[in-house]
Amino acid sequence: MRRILIDSTKxxxxxxxxxxCMQAHRKTPGTIYDLNLTDPENETRNHIVGLEDxxxxxxxxxxxxxxxxxxxxxxxxxxxxxxxxxxxxxxxxCGSCFMCVMNCPYGVLKPDTATKTKVIKCDFCQDAGGExxxxxxxxxxxxxVEEVGL
Numbered sequence: 660m661r662r663i664l665i666d667s668t669k670x671x672x673x674x675x676x677x678x679x680c681m682q683a684h685r686k687t688p689g690t691i692y693d694l695n696l697t698d699p700e701n702e703t704r705n706h707i708v709g710l711e712d713x714x715x716x717x718x719x720x721x722x723x724x725x726x727x728x729x730x731x732x733x734x735x736x737x738x739x740x741x742x743x744x745x746x747x748x749x750x751x752x753c754g755s756c757f758m759c760v761m762n763c764p765y766g767v768l769k770p771d772t773a774t775k776t777k778v779i780k781c782d783f784c785q786d787a788g789g790e791x792x793x794x795x796x797x798x799x800x801x802x803x804v805e806e807v808g809l
Contacts, residue, residue: 660744662807663783663791665717669801670707672715677703679796683784699773704781705793717802719793720767720781722746724808728759728768728780736778743783744808750777 680703682691708716722745729737736752760768784791
């Protein structure tokens with residue numbers, strides 16, 4: 660199974676990963692140069708936290724082996740794909756209870772800013788194929804994909 664892994668010691672807080680995520684999931688076509696970073700419709704699925712010591716902590720979905728978000732989802736909107744190992748989200752099934760948000764031990768999942776009716780989470784850039792956008796955009800190679808659980 661392929662997972663996004665982080666080496667936080669390499670992260671310099673540039674947020675290229677967040678911008679690449681926003682570009683990959685934007686609703687309107689366009690280039691990164693016309694991406695509206697303040698539009699809630701272009702929300703990122705990851706975030707970077709600046710720590711008091713001047714270092715940064717990238718916060719990404721870990722697509723956990725035993726995902727608390729999936730176990731707490733009463734509507735079945737979140738499932739663990741047995742083939743890819745990714746936690747997948749079906750917006751149509753979501754009841755907006757946000758139990759998944761409350762139960763994520765890493766604080767990754769969040770309600771969308773625009774409507775507060777759906778969950779924003781990493782989809783491993785399923786529609787794009789290949790490497791996730793955040794991985795491709797990281798100049799420090801702090802974010803990478805690796806086969807795990809083999």
